Amino acid sequence: MTPAEQTQRVSATPAAEQAITSLRAAGGPVMFVQSGGCCGGSAPMCYREGEFLTGSSDMLLGEVCGSPFYIDARLYESWGKPELVLDTEPGFAEGFSLSAGAGQHFVIRGQPAGTCSVDGC
Amino acid sequence: MKYAAPGKAESVVAVEPRYENFIGGKWLPPVHGKYRVNLSPATARPICEVADSTPEDIEHALDAAHAAAPAWGEASHTKRAAVLNAVADAIDAHREMLAVAESWENGKPVRETLAADIPLAADHFRYFAAAIRAQESTTTEIDSSTIAYHFHEPLGVVGQIIPFNFPLLMAAWKLAPALAAGNASVIKPASPTPWSILKLAEVIGDILPPGVLNIVTGPGGEIGKALAANPRIAKVAFTGETVTGRLIMQYAAQHIIPVTLELGGKSPNIFFSDVLAQDDDFLDKAVEGLVLYAFNKGEVCTAPSRALIQESIYDEFMSRALDRIGRIRQGDPLDTETMIGPQVSAQQLQKISSYVDIGRGEGAEVLAGGHRAAVGGEFADGYYYEPTVLKGDNKMRVFQEEIFGPVLAVTTFKDEAEAVRIANDTLYGLGAGVWTRDGSRAFRMGKAIQAGRVWTNCYHLYPAGAAFGGYKVSGIGRETHQMMLEHYSQTKNLLVSYDPKPMGLF
Secondary structure, eight states, X not given: OOHHHHGGGEEEOHHHHHHHHXXXXXXXXXXXXXXXXXXXXXXXXXXXXXXXXXXXXXXXXXXXTTEEEEEEHHHHHHTTXXXXXXXXXXXXXXXXXXXXXXXXXEEEEESSOOOOOTTTO | OBOOOTTSTTOSSOOOSEEOEEETTEEEOOTTOOEEEEEETTTTEEEEEEEOOOHHHHHHHHHHHHHHHHHHHHSOHHHHHHHHHHHHHHHHHTHHHHHHHHHHHHOOOHHHIIIIIHHHHHHHHHHHHHHXXXXXXXEEEEETXXXXXXXXXXXXXXXXXXXXXXXXXXHHHHHXXXXXXXOEEEEEOOTTOOSHHHHHHHHHTTTSOTTSEEEOOSOIIIIXXXXXXXXXXXEEEEESOHHHHHHHHHHHHHHTOOEEEEOOOOOEEEEOGGGGSSOSHHHHHHHXXXXXXXXXXXXXXXXOOEXXXXXXXXXXXXXXXXXXXXXXXXSOTTBTTOSBOOOSSHHHHHHHHHHHHHHHHXXXXXXXXXXXXXXXXXXXXXXXXXXXXEEOOXXXXXXXXXXXXXXXXXXXXXXXXXXXXXHHOSSEESEEEEEOSOHHHHHHHHHHSOSSEEEESOOSOOOTTSOBOOEETTEESOBSSTTHHHHTEEEEEEEEEOOOSOOOOO
16 A cells, blocks of 8 residues: 555544644644544544554554544454544543543544434434 | 432432542542533433542652552551451442442443442452462572572552443452552542542541552543653553553553553354253353343443354344343333443443444344434433344454444354354454353363453353453453462562572682
């Protein structure tokens, strides 16, 4: 896979872009690492850039608003290599993740992931 | 029976409007004076406010822990065991209060907290009281005049980060061995469940010397890192998800300190055709064993979330299981008849819902549930999801990812070899279940499955004395066993020569 192809695998909604812009303005660049599960996982974790050491098992899916987005390559494989969309929702930031603004956290919308709201389910 | 919701006049649980951090045996307000509202997932309405702490509060807790650690570490095993037994007695004496508080904050049915979470928490303190009381140092006779003495020493002050799914039991799993081994602890409870452990502190706070147990509530992004990356801790223990687990190892690497990590799974539950050989108690137990995916609303790292059923019995066995699933009672977590309560948070509910949609999109067949549950009444806004069963293929995302909800992914296998292949076709390796009347096969399967625990003809038992922990990306270290004392101890070796003669080298 070429870098050009990688950059097409993740994008952000306007709400997520707004949150990233605010985080950058407040404290500098950020990075995202997709989490695989357990006790509130399966969420995109947002850290200050360089906070999380990536390694050979991590795959760069692309950049959103200039922020790199990584996922464990084995996890991505098991997902069937979907295109991902970064969004925000009300709720706690999980693990050690930065929040996406007051009372908001980042979430991922996969394809063919549903985007239904809680009320609509 | 139905327990009254905490805060109501007739409830067994008293609720203060606001809770501070428990530091150095006292209740201390957060340095920045910020609090946040803590909700019950059953109603989506507030229980109380809890401290929204910052790194300064972690530093205060570490000050208190460091002040307490030397004396606690030097206390005799007899003394420490007596304190842990007193903690266990206090937990037992307040079983109903703690069970109702735990149920109301987490959403798990009170029948589970009364029968499992709280009694098991007490038992873990007793187990480690016994283990430390019976612990012996070792000596090795290297030669006739040289002896190696091995003594256990506490690490000092440890950081412990607790998940939301068993807020009190997971705290007991971590706290009991740490304290038994002579350490002081700073605990960060999970963001959705900060309160029940503060109720525990009300019960046991006076039994422990001040500073031995410290609890700081707040967001992981603020205080989780402040604790895990702190140069003043000698060890960090974490239960949660993999990315945070990696981050914690990274912080630990900076200070060369040990970690124990319990990081989740996607556990297979395997049913061989001989379970249907007779219509008896064992068959009934196996059917219940499948339905245990809904235990604690599926919010369990070891949830048997992949059922592998031998092809020849699939229709009959699944029909019995679906009948049992259809009779699951969902509702008020404080009703002892309720079997499944609400998910812990709105975002957890949303996540589960998304996964079920992903499953549908991948072509999985919905055999049961598949929607948010309408419980109605005062629970109309609660975060309830129907017990759900998806039939599909192990390559699907719903078979590979931990959904952390009452969602079972079911598939079939032809023979033992295929069962092993599917069982091990996962990144995780925490738990597994094997159901068969054939003891030889059970043993072979148990050895072949790459998981830290293989429940055989049972599931979801968590007794102290059975080691619990993961293979592969499911973690490092073991809990609920006396080997945990090693995880919380330093080894001191005194190598002593009783020979008066010089070595003769110089």
